[in-house]
Amino acid sequence: MLLALAAVPVLIAVAVRLSSAVPPGRGPAFLDQISQNGLFVGITAMLVAVPLFLPLTIGVVAGDTVAGEASLGTLRYLLAGPAGRGRLLLVKYAGAVLFAVAAPFTIALVGAGIGAVLFPVGPVTLLSGDSIGPAEAVGRLLLIAAYLAVSLVGLAAVGLFMSTLTDVPVGAMAATVVLAVVTQVADALPQLDWLHPWLFSHRWLDFADLLRQPVVWDSFAANALLQAGYVAVFGALAYARLATKDILS
Amino acid sequence: MTRKWLRWLPAATVPAVIAAGVLAGSLPANAGDPLPDKSPAQVLALVAGHRDAAFSGTVEQTSSLGLPELPPASAGGDTAWLELLTGPHTARVYRGGPEQARIQVLDRFAERNVVRNGQDLWFYNSKDNTAAHAKLPAGTRPEPRQDAVPQPDRLAEALLARLGRSGDVTVGPEAEVAGRAAYRLVLTPRSSTSLLAAVEISVDGRNGMPLGVQVKARGQSEPAFSVAFSKLSLEAPDASVFRFSPPPGAAVKELPVPDHRAGDTKRPGPNAHGKVHPKGEAKVSGTGWESVVELPAGAFAADAARQQGGNGDAAALLAKTAVPVPGGKLLSTALLNVLILDDGRVLAGSVPLERLQAVAAGR
Structure with missing residues (x-):
């Protein structure tokens, strides 16, 4: 799955390399800057992957956690051991979080790597108009990946809960991905603006604040708080569901 | 059975705690002593x-x-x-x-x-x-x-x-x-x-x-x-x-020295970020809350034409929101009315249309 994610920056880099210059203001943000600076491949790839690609992979991984074991009939044996259900849930969630961290970092690093191969690397122009050196730019790139990792932790918790609801992993995966898309649609409707701050996808695209000079940390903190809330709520729900469930398979 | 319900306790408590935290955060915090009364x-x-x-x-x-x-x-x-x-x-x-x-x-x-x-x-x-x-x-x-x-x-x-x-x-x-x-x-x-x-x-x-x-x-x-x-x-x-220097690759335009005296006196409403055109002499009638700014013919037209050459947002907005009234077109917002007369003059002020029309008629 990480390979599929790594394909995104490669595709973007090759496409830009083969095409003529992209006029500014067309396509996804930062796309026009790639040909001048390879490091932007990583940023553009993350931007493209945030709305659907990343949630899709997280949904698959998190949706599979408990339901996958149940459908294989192995959940019974896992719980036959001395480890409690809470501990099983914790380990399963840790696995999903590990993937949520690995996924954006894979895109960022593969993107920066392929960008460095195909395009020149130099000082990076931030949104504020200031320029920073390549070393600091890689630091910012990793910060953005960290921001996205935090953003996906909440979705992973939702997926974990979905996974405890059913014995069919595909159902849990689909429900998680659909939820991720629905919240983004709701986030785009101005009529629902009272709801927006509560949607886990609300701050997904605010990672651009890390490309300002000085960095705006507010969105990072607010996003972390929001995701922590989702982890707490859906973690508790998942525990309650798994602990009270009759394990038949 | 009770044991089973006990497991759902955290799932019920966590949202309650979050809701309480949000409520507490939204209450106006009393920042120490109240300020001394002042006239x-x-x-x-x-x-x-x-x-x-x-x-x-x-x-x-x-x-x-x-x-x-x-x-x-x-x-x-x-x-x-x-x-x-x-x-x-x-x-x-x-x-x-x-x-x-x-x-x-x-x-x-x-x-x-x-x-x-x-x-x-x-x-x-x-x-x-x-x-x-x-x-x-x-x-x-x-x-x-x-x-x-x-x-x-x-x-x-x-x-x-x-x-x-x-x-x-x-x-x-x-x-x-x-x-x-x-x-x-x-x-x-x-x-x-x-x-x-x-x-x-x-x-x-x-x-x-x-x-x-x-x-x-x-x-x-x-x-x-x-x-x-x-x-x-x-x-x-x-x-x-x-400290700012334009980034490499940016298109840099050198602007003529802005003339601050021309742009300063005629901002009618608090919210009229309005472009005051340096070329046309604006005339202000009335004072304070009721002042009406009059731009002579040509000043705004030149502006609009230039914007049409650009991306035409201002012109598009104007076309979308202005309503025809006797003698011209009216762009009405909550704080400011702008009357664009057929002869090209533009009047703006935080006053009703009738007042703008009266000023336009020279009363």
Whole structure:
């Protein structure tokens, strides 16, 4: 799955390399800057992957956690051991979080790597108009990946809960991905603006604040708080569901 | 059975705890002692006495003027100011002294910058990677007016200077802005024809710096326009913030030296970021809340034509929102009416249409 994610920056880099210059203001943000600076491949790839690609992979991984074991009939044996259900849930969630961290970092690093191969690397122009050196730019790139990792932790918790609801992993995966898309649609409707701050996808695209000079940390903190809330709520729900469930398979 | 229900306890408690936390956070925090009572005159003296301190802060602006919302940062160059009048905006403001300032308008995946350092004035728009530079004559006040969110303290000073004398000034209940206790000055017009119902200015209780401005329109409970600090630190920002050089690859335009005297006197409404055209001589009739600005024929037409050559946002907005009235077209917002006469003259003011028409007829 990480390979599929790594394909995104490669595709973007090759496409830009083969095409003529992209006029500014067309396509996804930062796309026009790639040909001048390879490091932007990583940023553009993350931007493209945030709305659907990343949630899709997280949904698959998190949706599979408990339901996958149940459908294989192995959940019974896992719980036959001395480890409690809470501990099983914790380990399963840790696995999903590990993937949520690995996924954006894979895109960022593969993107920066392929960008460095195909395009020149130099000082990076931030949104504020200031320029920073390549070393600091890689630091910012990793910060953005960290921001996205935090953003996906909440979705992973939702997926974990979905996974405890059913014995069919595909159902849990689909429900998680659909939820991720629905919240983004709701986030785009101005009529629902009272709801927006509560949607886990609300701050997904605010990672651009890390490309300002000085960095705006507010969105990072607010996003972390929001995701922590989702982890707490859906973690508790998942525990309650798994602990009270009759394990038949 | 009870054991089973016990397992659901955390799932029920966590949302309850979060809800309690949110409620507690939304209650107005009582920041220590209440401010000592002051008369309106004393608060005005406090404002007049405040020094232009160095600070850095975040400014939130919202407007509900009844204009259609433009996509953020769609407008570049000449029409960018128009977009600032619709929808909410966040900006960071840094000020290091009388000749050092930087305003960053934070758009999604883009940013507009106005940087003033000594005599250099820079504009930068990351959307199309364009920069503009102007060399200011020494001693001009740092007033980069267009392309930026207004700064609460500057706007408040301008409003007080123009409206203070022809309105009633009272002190409302204490407010809290950016975590600081503030007096709330309420300016209300004496005349009943103005579209404005009240202007509220929050004044820092300790140092007298205006922290926020709300403009209320008649018949609207929500403020039609509001700009206030959401965060404020009175420490001098780092000098590197004000050093700006255009990034490599940016298109840089050299601007002619702006003539501040021409643009200064004719800002009719508090919210008329209006482009005052330097070429046409504007005429102001009436005073204070009821002043009407008249631009002669040609001034606006030239503007519109140029914008049509550009991306035409202003023209499109005009076509969408202006309604035909006898003698011309009317662009009506909650705070400002603009009458575009068939002969090309443009009249604007925070007054009803009838008053504009009366001024147009020379009465």
